[in-house]
Amino acid sequence: MSNSALTDDQVDVELKKLVQFIKQEALEKAREIQIKAAEEFAIEKAKLVRSETTTIDTVYERRTKQASLAQQITKSNITNKTRLRVLAARQAVLDDVFEEASKKLSEISKDSDKYCYLLKDLILEGTFVLYEKAVKVSAREADYELVNKAIPLAQEEFKAAAGFDISISINESDPLPSESSGGVIVIGSAGKIVVTNTLEERLNLLNEESLPAIRVAIFGESPSRKFFD
Template sequence: MVAFINQEAVEKAREIEIKADEESAIEKSKLVRQETASIDAQYERKFKQAELSQQIARSTVTNKTRLKILAARQQLLDDIFEKARVKLAEVSKDEENYTTILKNLILEGLYALGEDKIQVRPREKDTELLKKAIQQATQEYKEASGADVSITVDEDNFMPEDSHGGIFIVGTGGKITINNTLEERLKIIQADCLPVVRGSVFGENPNRKFYD
């Protein structure tokens, strides 16, 4: 009887031990899975953070490089127009060519104002050349429009001698004026033709989809 009870106790103890081992293995496996998932999640989070940091770093470097390129290009364009501005001083040295320029500036003013009387202000040293240009412009305007026009030189209000030339046009009554100095024309070119100049110097921008 004692042997039977001992045998039952041994078997019961074995069952309890086996069940405990099974539960321990299950719990251990569960903990391992949980820890593994936690480690994977931490790794994924750190990986994404590292990837985001790299993207931000690359973007920062790219933007800085792009800004440097844009600044260098703008400086080059500024230098181009500054050299053009310096060369304006040489335009009036070729009297024949400069007279033609003055004539065309006068004609532009006549067509823009549409008046039969205008006054022009040159540099004092350009007075004689301007008078020749006025004769040419008057004749050409009459041939084109059939209208006579009176153009006088304002010898009381000359343009500054340190200007690069051109003329200042005043309409009847002095209410309407046109700044047709060479400096002003260069400003207009710089403003209106900058995209063309930029394209000529640097080529067309492949990322630009629309053009004015």
Template sequence: MSTPHALTDTQVTTELRKMTAFIRQEALEKAREIHLKADEEFSIEKSKLVRSETSRIDTEYTKKHTQAGMSQQITKSTLANKQRLRILSARQELLDRLFEEAGTKVADGVGKGKGEKSYEAVLKNLILEGLYAMADEKRVTLRCREKDDAVVKKAAEAAGKEFKEKMKGREVKVEVDGKERLGKETSGGVIILDHTGKIDINNTFDERMKLLETDALPSVRETLFGENKNRRFKE
């Protein structure tokens, strides 16, 4: 049996270098492997973060876009409503002024004594209307302005005669109230009361103007603004 020879210093040094090179190579490969693994995990986490942040941004953008759209719609609706209200207000002011001027013209005309014959004729018809409405009454009272006493009495006499003719001889006593009067600010006309004084027909010009305003309003709107009187106004 042969005895192994002892390694020389040179051989030992060579073997150590080989071992060192092998270990270093193993370490480099392991480090490369770890680095690749780390890069892979980093890329995965990075993709997760990017997707998550992108999703968050998209959600936030969608939310803000929706809010902006709603805010725009609210602003648009608010402006449209304000514009509509301004138009309605302007139209109502015009209507109010129109009827006010009409009332003033009535007051400045027949209602203030200008054209007494015409005023007497109007009063007769107003009184006659009340007599027909209270056809079962034997006595009625007229309330008027103090300044109209004379013309109202004439109109009442004429209305009583016509009522008797049209109602085949039925008579009604018509009196002018000497105690309670219509205010001086009243445009004219009369209030007809039954014998108890509890039932009355307001045939003053002011009241008739109110009724006319209500009845004529649809036609006036249609004439002025082109509104169909059979439907509600829409902007």
């Protein structure tokens, strides 16, 4: 086999082949790097998109909840304010009703016959509460005559119900004020137990005990009420 040296032309051809091979390898390597970079970019982009989407969804959900809560609070505040205004308006009407009733208390005693029987009932109620054999009655001095008429009637009814006599006398040492609308205070047990049955006190009791029924009579049943006495 001949070991003769390559000619210049042959060397030039071999060099060109080598250069072409290196270029081809470089191009393929560059394409591989480009493809891998594109894949990594796509992966990172997808990760960023998912991350940002999650963040946006979280922020949107939080803000939606905050907006819903704020809306509920606002609605609740408006409802409460409206309810309080309605209650205040109703209470004002009820106050006017009882104020008007208070003004008319003094008119009750003008009908002496009816007032006498009312005094009897007020005295009788006090005697049943005390349930003693002797009581005293405080009244307006202007009512003494009617009270004296009412006492025997009360005594008679008490004895019929209780089965024993009761002594009822006017406590003239401590009359009701002249500006009182009337009624009586029944005193027993040597002054230790007192049943206040003045007209003012009866109106106060009516205010406290009958207010729900009066409210229903004026305004009707509340649609939100679930329980009844």
